[in-house]
Amino acid sequence: MSDHASRLAAATPRCVLAPPSRAAFLKVEVHADALALAQAAADHIAEKAEQAIAQRGQFLLALSGGQTPQAMLRALAQAPIDWRRVHLLQVDERIAPLGSVARNLTQLEESLLAHVRIPAAQVHPLPVDAADPLAAMAGYEALLRQLAGEPPLLDLVQLGLGSDGHTASLLPGDPALAVTERELALSTRYQGWRRMTLTLPLLDRARQVLWLVSGADKAAVLARFVAGDAALPACRVSRESALLLCDAAAAARLMLSPLPATPLASLLR
Numbered sequence: 001m002s003d004h005a006s007r008l009a010a011a012t013p014r015c016v017l018a019p020p021s022r023a024a025f026l027k028v029e030v031h032a033d034a035l036a037l038a039q040a041a042a043d044h045i046a047e048k049a050e051q052a053i054a055q056r057g058q059f060l061l062a063l064s065g066g067q068t069p070q071a072m073l074r075a076l077a078q079a080p081i082d083w084r085r086v087h088l089l090q091v092d093e094r095i096a097p098l099g100s101v102a103r104n105l106t107q108l109e110e111s112l113l114a115h116v117r118i119p120a121a122q123v124h125p126l127p128v129d130a131a132d133p134l135a136a137m138a139g140y141e142a143l144l145r146q147l148a149g150e151p152p153l154l155d156l157v158q159l160g161l162g163s164d165g166h167t168a169s170l171l172p173g174d175p176a177l178a179v180t181e182r183e184l185a186l187s188t189r190y191q192g193w194r195r196m197t198l199t200l201p202l203l204d205r206a207r208q209v210l211w212l213v214s215g216a217d218k219a220a221v222l223a224r225f226v227a228g229d230a231a232l233p234a235c236r237v238s239r240e241s242a243l244l245l246c247d248a249a250a251a252a253r254l255m256l257s258p259l260p261a262t263p264l265a266s267l268l269r
């Protein structure tokens, strides 16, 4: 861990505001390491689940794939969540065979679904196995409207940040980034697979977007993301209801300001 990162973690400035401009303000929490980050993310999701269930009777949660969420999924499996009231959706998925290690669903099943009592009918994998993916996508959009209203509004969407600045399967230069009239889109081939992804309007509408970023290999792209580098697909996602959780290694290149105990802090809650 760099000196800057250790100081950041040691001082435990868990809540910080990342400038550069008011419009780009992002609430950030830095945690000491990947394990602390995973636990914090699981605790946060459990808290949001409790609130949503108390207020609306259900919790609509969309989870990303990749390596970063794995520890969080294991922590989530131990969290006090009423899974009977949860609907679980995927943020994105590779068009790969069922059970393949390339599928985000495979890891979701191993790390979370095998350990919690969520009714099978409330797990909604993206329909990448369909013979006609476009028709299946329309069906999934209808399901979203049925569960989450018109237009659909998810309670919490957890997003990751790829080293190239992609998030979900919204990839640099991909036409799926420009889709505004649909809730789902297909990407071009990327690292061997075409993918299905939630689109920007659906992500932007979520009651909360929870970013999860871990590891020194993400420090450079995270600094660009926090600074609002418009070249990154991840920077296209609204920050209005966003919270970024990262570990100190990923935060090593961030310049952050402590969240003041002023009216501004309450505005951001």
Ligand SMILES: O=C1O[C@H](COP(=O)(O)O)[C@@H](O)[C@H](O)[C@H]1O
Pocket (backbone or CB within 6 Å): 064, 065, 066, 067, 068, 069, 091, 092, 093, 104, 159, 160, 161, 162, 163, 166, 167, 168, 169, 212
């Ligand atoms: O390809 C993907 O990568 C991103 C980032 O994954 P990470 O392990 O580097 O955090 C992920 O958010 C997305 O769901 C996944 O399909």
